[in-house]
Amino acid sequence: MTRRLAATVLAAWLGAAxxxxxxxxxxxxxxxxxxxDVLVTEDGRPVRGLKPSDFDIRDEAVAQTVDIVxxxxxxxxxxxxxxxxxxxxxxxxxxxxxxxxxxxxxxxKADQAGLxxxxxxxxVRANLTPDTTRVRSALDDVQPSGETAxxxxxxxxxxLAQSSGPDVRRGLVIVFTDGADTxxxxxxxxxxxxxxxxxxxxxxxxxxxxxxxxxxxxxSDRTGGGMVEIESTKDLANRFVAILDEFxxxxxxxxxxxxxxxxxxxxxxxxIKGRKAAVKARAGYLxxx
Amino acid sequence: MxxxxxxxxxxxxxxASVFAAAHSASPRAQSTTRQVELKRPSRSEHLRQxxxxxxxxxxxxxxxxxxxxxxxxxxxxxNLIIDINTLLALISNPSLRTFSYYQRTVAGRPSLKQVxxxxxxxxxxLDIARMVRGRGVxxxxxxxxxxxxKSRNRLLKRGAILHTDVAIKVLLGNRSRGRSVPDGLQExxxxxxxxxxxxxxxxxxxWEFARSLLDKVVPAAARDEFVRGWYNATAAYLAxxxxxxxxxxxxxxxxxxxxxxxxxxxxxxxxxxxxxRIQDAIQSASIPSDAKFDVSSRKGELREAENLFRxxxxxxxxxxxxxxxxxxxxxxxxxxxxxxxxxxxAVADANEPLLQYYARLFLGAEQEALGDRAQARDVYDGATVxxxxxxxxxxxxxxxxxxxxxxxDALAMMAxxxxxxRExxxxxxxxxxxxxxxxxxxxxxxxxxxxxxxxQR
Numbered sequence: 001m002t003r004r005l006a007a008t009v010l011a012a013w014l015g016a017a018x019x020x021x022x023x024x025x026x027x028x029x030x031x032x033x034x035x036x037d038v039l040v041t042e043d044g045r046p047v048r049g050l051k052p053s054d055f056d057i058r059d060e061a062v063a064q065t066v067d068i069v070x071x072x073x074x075x076x077x078x079x080x081x082x083x084x085x086x087x088x089x090x091x092x093x094x095x096x097x098x099x100x101x102x103x104x105x106x107x108x109k110a111d112q113a114g115l116x117x118x119x120x121x122x123x124v125r126a127n128l129t130p131d132t133t134r135v136r137s138a139l140d141d142v143q144p145s146g147e148t149a150x151x152x153x154x155x156x157x158x159x160l161a162q163s164s165g166p167d168v169r170r171g172l173v174i175v176f177t178d179g180a181d182t183x184x185x186x187x188x189x190x191x192x193x194x195x196x197x198x199x200x201x202x203x204x205x206x207x208x209x210x211x212x213x214x215x216x217x218x219x220s221d222r223t224g225g226g227m228v229e230i231e232s233t234k235d236l237a238n239r240f241v242a243i244l245d246e247f248x249x250x251x252x253x254x255x256x257x258x259x260x261x262x263x264x265x266x267x268x269x270x271x272i273k274g275r276k277a278a279v280k281a282r283a284g285y286l287x288x289x
Numbered sequence: 290m291x292x293x294x295x296x297x298x299x300x301x302x303x304x305a306s307v308f309a310a311a312h313s314a315s316p317r318a319q320s321t322t323r324q325v326e327l328k329r330p331s332r333s334e335h336l337r338q339x340x341x342x343x344x345x346x347x348x349x350x351x352x353x354x355x356x357x358x359x360x361x362x363x364x365x366x367x368n369l370i371i372d373i374n375t376l377l378a379l380i381s382n383p384s385l386r387t388f389s390y391y392q393r394t395v396a397g398r399p400s401l402k403q404v405x406x407x408x409x410x411x412x413x414x415l416d417i418a419r420m421v422r423g424r425g426v427x428x429x430x431x432x433x434x435x436x437x438x439k440s441r442n443r444l445l446k447r448g449a450i451l452h453t454d455v456a457i458k459v460l461l462g463n464r465s466r467g468r469s470v471p472d473g474l475q476e477x478x479x480x481x482x483x484x485x486x487x488x489x490x491x492x493x494x495x496w497e498f499a500r501s502l503l504d505k506v507v508p509a510a511a512r513d514e515f516v517r518g519w520y521n522a523t524a525a526y527l528a529x530x531x532x533x534x535x536x537x538x539x540x541x542x543x544x545x546x547x548x549x550x551x552x553x554x555x556x557x558x559x560x561x562x563x564x565x566r567i568q569d570a571i572q573s574a575s576i577p578s579d580a581k582f583d584v585s586s587r588k589g590e591l592r593e594a595e596n597l598f599r600x601x602x603x604x605x606x607x608x609x610x611x612x613x614x615x616x617x618x619x620x621x622x623x624x625x626x627x628x629x630x631x632x633x634x635a636v637a638d639a640n641e642p643l644l645q646y647y648a649r650l651f652l653g654a655e656q657e658a659l660g661d662r663a664q665a666r667d668v669y670d671g672a673t674v675x676x677x678x679x680x681x682x683x684x685x686x687x688x689x690x691x692x693x694x695x696x697x698d699a700l701a702m703m704a705x706x707x708x709x710x711r712e713x714x715x716x717x718x719x720x721x722x723x724x725x726x727x728x729x730x731x732x733x734x735x736x737x738x739x740x741x742x743x744x745q746r
Contacts, residue, residue: 086483120719121711122680124704146711147483147719152684156707159691159699182484182566185650185681185718186688190657194691209485209573 032287033067034059034257037170037201037224038270039250039280046249047277055253058269060260068254075110077128077169077200078103078244080135081157083177085119085148092207095233096176097139099240103174104132106244112169114160115139118153119146120183124160150177151184151215154202155191158223161200171200172247173225174240175216178207178233188215192222196265196286201225201250203243207233224282257287300478300532332368333406333413335361336376339369340417343447346454348737355455358493366493370501371404372414373448377505379418380441386411438507445506446515446740449499453523456495460530479574479582484566486574496523500540511544515739520545522732524554529726533558533567535583549604553611554725556597560618561722563590594618609638610725617651620658629655636668643724646675646717653685662689679716680706 036057040047052066080100082088088096104113113135115126125138154175161171181188192215195202203225204216213227220227226246228239253270260266270281338357346354358366375388388404406414421440422432476494480487503516510516520541527534538555545551561567562584571584585593598615605611612635619628632652639645649672656665666689672682683706690698706714717724 087485116707119711120716121714122684122703122707123709123711124707152680155684155688156703159687159696159703162696180484180566180569183719185716186684190688190692194688197691197694 032256033254034266034285035199036253036255036268036270036281036285037199037250038253039224039246040272041278041280042275046246047272047275048249050251050272052253054273054275055251056271056273057253057255059255059257059266061267061269062259064255064257066253066255068252070252070254071250072248074168074170074252075108075112076247077112077114077161077171078107079114079116079128079157079161079171079173079200081116081118081153081173081175082142083119083148083150083153083175083179084117084142084144085146085179085182086144087178089144092178092233093142093144095236097142099176099233099236100139101136102237103240103244104135106241107132114157116153116157116160117142118149118156119144120149121146122149122153122156124156128160147183148177148179148181149184150175150179150181150213151186151188151191153184154216154219155186155194158191158195158198158200158202162198170247170250170252171198172244173200173202174205174243175202175219176205176236177213177216179209180213181215188218191215192218195219195222196284198223201247201282203247204228205230205236205239205243207231222283224280226280300480300530332365332372333410333417335365335369336372336414337417339373339448340376340421340444343444343451346447346451348447348450348740349454349733351454351458354451355458357451358455370498373502375404375406376414376418376421377441377445379415380421380444381437383415383418383422442506442513443743445502446519446743449502449519450737450740452495452499452502453519456499457526459492459495460532477577477582479571479576481567481570481574484570486570488575489577496534496537499523500537504540504544515736517545517548518732518736518739521548521550521554522729522736524551525726525729525732527726528554528557529723529729531561531723533561547600547604549601549608549611552597552601552604553608553614556594556601556611556618557614557722557725559590559594559597560614563587563594563618563621564722591618591622595622609635609644613639613644613648613651614725616648616655620651620655625655625658629659636671642675643717643727646672646679647721647724649675650681650685650718653682657685657689662693665689676715676717678706678709678714679718680714681716681718683707 038055040050048071050069050071052069055066055069057064057066080103082096082100084093100115107113109130112128112130113126113132114124114128115135115138117123117125125141126135129135154173157173157175158171161173200223202216202220202223204213204220204227206213206216206227206229208229208231217227219225226243228243230236230239257266264287265284266287267284268281270279272279342354342357346352371390374390378385378388388406389401390404391399392402394400421444422437424440424443475491476497478490478492480490499519503513503519504510506513506516520537524537524541527537535558538551538558541548541551542555565587567584568587568590571582576582584590595615595618598611598618601611602608602615612631616628616632616635619625619631629652632648632655635648636645636652639648649668653665653669653672656662656668666686669682669685669689672679673686676682680703683703687699687702690696690702
């Protein structure tokens with residue numbers, strides 16, 4: 001997850017985060033902070049207990065000093081983006097509802113959830129709310145029909161997940177679809193471009209078919225998320241929960257860029273010092289506007 | 290018959306090559322012709338049923354006459370094609386007694402074959418021919434060549450309407466197509482709901498029957514305004530249902546190669562075939578070896594669409610819709626400067642809200658591609674005024690705000706529409722592929738009125 005914020009905006013969060021941090025960063029009002037959402041695994045298992053000094057972050061190949069590393073403290077914005085086109089009916093819809101409820105069950109009181117559905121129409125059925133009963137109720141209203149605006153729906157979910165107001169949150173989007181886009185107005189290229197400016201992390205869950213879901217693959221890759229291809233929706237609840245669990249195991253790493261040019265795409269390289277750990281993070285971020 | 294626009298399932302249709310190429314009988318139909326002669330001497334009865342259905346049928350109505358083929362066996366259709374030729378020959382010259390037709394050999398060359406009728410078959414076909422010749426003529430009156438041509442054309446045009454209405458009934462009713470269809474007379478339809486292949490349907494090619502009948506209009510189908518009107522009205526109708534039928538245009542262009550409307554509809558067809566949802570679905574479909582869907586790559590289809598839109602514009606320079614579609618296709622081909630110019634003019638000229646909306650949507654995309662976000666925002670804003678419940682321009686505006694780093698605006702822009710329920714939405718973008726056929730009911734009604742009106746003259 002990457003985001004550039006004025007230091008004043010970060011103030012509220014810093015108060016909480018600094019307590020967990022061994023360092024005490026200082027910010028001038030002009031400085032901006034980059035935050036990167038990082039998953040570190042060894043042998044497929046998340047690595048816990050890492051400190052800022054364990055991270056080797058290169059911004060445009062320039063080594064950066066990590067200020068803060070947080071783990072599990074930041075509340076989540078979880079947006080479920082559901083394909084409700086014609087083909088998602090019967091058992092498949094039941095499984096999708098069940099999987100969504102399983103995710104809601106595991107949210108904490110500090111987390112927020114939202115629901116976006118898409119067929120031809122993209123609908124924000126539940127805005128971000130800590131009240132999961134509203135999201136559950138919205139789930140019950142879903143009726144499948146029409147075509148698949150996967151690109152439009154993914155974009156809307158991404159924007160929604162990013163909305164955090166004054167408090168800092170980590171955005172997770174879980175997009176479920178059983179097919180390729182057929183009706184979106186937004187093009188994959190434009191949405192992928194926009195994804196460079198969001199801090200939401202997108203995970204795609206797709207029922208395997210002959211159509212290659214290249215857009216969702218790329219979106220999840222660019223946002224540092226993941227892609228799950230399934231044969232059947234029977235086990236969908238476990239898949240959704242696994243995504244949430246994995247997301248909670250991620251570090252939020254912050255640094256103030258130094259010695260790098262501003263106003264352009266910044267390529268990021270994140271590694272763990274002295275370990276052969278697998279690292280998943282977004283490929284870069286767009287600085288400036 | 291209600292030929293209104295229903296919820297679309299995109300279909301790609303291909304007509305069996307033998308039927309399309311020969312307008313005659315297939316090898317199997319020919320071999321069974323002899324069987325029929327020995328075992329089923331009722332082929333002339335089928336011809337009589339066909340002529341009666343033509344007479345009974347009210348153009349555009351879903352009446353009993355449309356059920357005439359329900360009990361027919363596959364070979365009956367093959368025989369009908371041969372027997373219609375015989376009937377037409379006898380209408381012109383009742384003294385003829387030898388009949389032939391062309392059949393494609395395995396190598397694809399036409400080969401002349403004789404048709405041998407039983408006495409009773411020939412007698413009945415002669416009676417039908419006399420009836421058609423004498424229709425509207427007092428006994429004893431000399432039948433002029435003009436009168437004969439009129440009678441022949443009436444049969445052919447009304448026959449084409451009968452087959453058109455049967456085809457529409459099949460299309461609207463989504464009727465089971467499991468029955469056996471003779472080789473060479475099939476119409477293969479690839480069903481593509483929601484961008485996925487839902488398998489292949491096979492039915493008798495009633496559209497092709499209609500086209501084949503109209504080919505025989507005298508003195509020349511290419512100079513007949515009814516035939517031209519039929520091609521354009523049915524092209525609009527097929528477009529309105531996203532029934533993608535390349536053969537319709539291959540045949541139509543043989544007669545009307547420079548018709549602006551036909552060029553426009555053909556160009557729209559290739560624009561649709563270029564869509565990723567169609568391209569992906571075709572690539573993932575299981576297509577039997579005897580059905581070949583003549584669909585090129587996305588690049589190839591866009592190139593063909595551009596080529597045809599340009600020809601259409603040459604034929605009808607003032608046709609605003611052609612300019613809008615051409616602008617979109619040029620944009621998809623990366624020709625943003627020309628696309629922007631065309632679409633900007635279209636926005637200035639469009640009076641119909643729907644066309645104004647499309648022009649603005651596509652113009653906005655081109656201006657974005659050219660880096661002019663402020664202009665793009667203006668034209669998208671205009672689109673939201675035209676259709677306040679449409680999500681596409683709102684999402685475009687939201688994305689513009691998002692790439693400029695203004696997240697609050699990005700959220701606010703889309704929130705204005707995305708909170709509405711689907712029933713409250715109205716986004717013409719969802720109907721773009723097919724919108725060119727929105728006047729199809731009127732165009733078909735004009736064709737129906739024309740064929741009915743001829744009887745009253």
